[in-house]
Amino acid sequence: MRILYFHQYFTTPTGSGGIRSYQMARQLIARGHQVTMICAKSGNGDLGLPGKPDDPVRKGIIDDIHMIQFNLEYSNHMSLPKRSWIFLQYAFNSVLLALRMDYDLVFATTTPLTAGIPGIFARYLRNKPFVFEVRDLWPELPKAMEVVKNPLVLAGMSGLEWLSYRAATACIALSPGIQKGIEQRSVAGKSIAMIPNGCDLDLFQPGSRKDLDLPGVGPEDCVAIFTGAHGIANGLDAVLDMAHVLLKRGRKDIVLVFIGDGKLKPLLKERARSEGLKNCRFLEPMPKNQLNRMVSCCDIGLMILSDVPAFYYGTSPNKFFDYISSGLPVVSNYPGWLADMITEHQCGEAVPPRNPKAFADALCQLADDPELRKTCGKNARRLAEKAFSRQKLSTEFVDFLERHKK
Numbered sequence: 201m202r203i204l205y206f207h208q209y210f211t212t213p214t215g216s217g218g219i220r221s222y223q224m225a226r227q228l229i230a231r232g233h234q235v236t237m238i239c240a241k242s243g244n245g246d247l248g249l250p251g252k253p254d255d256p257v258r259k260g261i262i263d264d265i266h267m268i269q270f271n272l273e274y275s276n277h278m279s280l281p282k283r284s285w286i287f288l289q290y291a292f293n294s295v296l297l298a299l300r301m302d303y304d305l306v307f308a309t310t311t312p313l314t315a316g317i318p319g320i321f322a323r324y325l326r327n328k329p330f331v332f333e334v335r336d337l338w339p340e341l342p343k344a345m346e347v348v349k350n351p352l353v354l355a356g357m358s359g360l361e362w363l364s365y366r367a368a369t370a371c372i373a374l375s376p377g378i379q380k381g382i383e384q385r386s387v388a389g390k391s392i393a394m395i396p397n398g399c400d401l402d403l404f405q406p407g408s409r410k411d412l413d414l415p416g417v418g419p420e421d422c423v424a425i426f427t428g429a430h431g432i433a434n435g436l437d438a439v440l441d442m443a444h445v446l447l448k449r450g451r452k453d454i455v456l457v458f459i460g461d462g463k464l465k466p467l468l469k470e471r472a473r474s475e476g477l478k479n480c481r482f483l484e485p486m487p488k489n490q491l492n493r494m495v496s497c498c499d500i501g502l503m504i505l506s507d508v509p510a511f512y513y514g515t516s517p518n519k520f521f522d523y524i525s526s527g528l529p530v531v532s533n534y535p536g537w538l539a540d541m542i543t544e545h546q547c548g549e550a551v552p553p554r555n556p557k558a559f560a561d562a563l564c565q566l567a568d569d570p571e572l573r574k575t576c577g578k579n580a581r582r583l584a585e586k587a588f589s590r591q592k593l594s595t596e597f598v599d600f601l602e603r604h605k606k
Contacts, residue, residue: 201233201605204301204322206308206315208274208290210239212247212262213403216460216485218518220397221309225265227594228601237265238297238318240272240290268297276431276462280347287314294318299325305605309333313357316364323367329604332368337361337381337514344510345432361385370604372597376537377513393600396516398590399525403488406527406581407496414457414481422567423455424500424531427491428519430462435506438533438559440468443477445560452479454567457498459483459491496526499573500548500566503532507553512536524584529576531562547580 205225211217225235239247246253249260249269258269270293274286291314298306298318306322308315310333319330339357342348348357362385365371370391373379379394386392410419417423430436439456446454456479458468465482472480486494495501501523505511513536520538523530530548532539539550549562566573 202303203235204303204306205235206238206294208240209242210237213488223590224594224597227598229264231598235265238268238294240270242274287312291317295321298322305329307331310335313338320367329369331370333372334378335374341510344508374516395593395597397518397521398593399521399584399588400590404492404522404525412497417455421453421455423498424502425457425498426502427459430460430465441556442559443479445556454563457481461485501528501530503530505534524580527577527581529573545579545583547576
């Protein structure tokens with residue numbers, strides 16, 4: 201089967217960012233399928249394709265994945281109108297490929313929501329099977345966060361969401377809340393699989409705290425790490441609020457490390473500097489094949505999001521699966537399906553949102569009890585192996601696509 205795979209933010213283990221699409225594409229190829237990945241530039245790192253950086257389109261092959269990359273530079277530092285314009289350009293260029301290339305099935309993954317547009321054209325104009333993967337519910341999430349307030353824009357996004365679900369032969373949801381959202385807006389009986397983000401068990405493995413190379417961090421310090429975007433959705437001010445509580449208690453031994461990038465990162469760094477939060481360290485994004493070594497040597501993983509109810513069951517963050525693969529106890533500051541798992545499988549602490557004292561209590565408890573950290577870490581790795589192995593989930597993914605190739 202020849203698959204046209206649309207993922208605007210595609211990256212590989214040598215870049216920063218999630219590698220779900222890379223791993224899924226590799227599994228499709230291992231099962232005898234041909235994959236052509238359609239992507240655009242992003243801040244995740246250069247893919248190293250042949251051609252000049254300013255070429256309108258660059259093509260090549262990466263690990264047997266046929267690549268087509270549009271010269272559409274994207275950054276989450278951009279304004280919303282500029283990002284929207286990039287999304288529409290990507291969708292337009294993708295539609296042209298969907299109308300003229302030879303393939304058997306279109307697969308498109310969000311975000312952005314506009315990634316589904318080439319699938320709609322392929323479905324209705326060429327009668328091709330279209331499988332739509334939904335990573336976030338749009339416009340529900342930006343509306344809940346008040347990032348998008350214009351009623352006409354929200355109506356347009358809602359219409360595109362409805363049409364994408366209707367056009368899709370089948371859908372894949374990354375969380376229980378997303379699956380429910382698709383069911384509510386799609387036709388009855390639509391084939392929907394819930395295949396969350398997974399654990400790269402070979403890439404992320406438990407490591408040793410003594411191997412952590414972080415200037416100014418002593419061997420007796422407890423290091424809690426956050427990896428990922430530093431944007432509005434991530435609510436990282438909650439960590440800085442908690443950092444204040446730790447310092448007031450004299451807990452300078454608990455170090456908070458942030459790895460990633462985003463629109464709010466300069467503001468977070470400035471706040472930490474101006475408020476004397478010397479227990480906060482901000483590092484630049486790093487490739488997955490470097491990030492894994494950093495994560496594995498830390499003591500605690502931080503699962504942080506803004507207190508938005510739509511997030512509780514409607515997201516599937518990569519960082520959570522990286523943490524549990526690495527055998528880290530996880531502290532989550534919002535309720536939902538991941539917090540439920542943390543509690544059920546005893547692999548960390550779930551604290552109520554907007555409560556820096558409870559947040560600090562959870563970190564202090566883990567910092568002061570190495571045996572508890574060890575037990576929670578073992579439970580986390582066990583959960584990763586049992587329920588979220590990338591091999592297991594990618595097999596489910598390929599099986600699902602094969603069932604919908606006609």
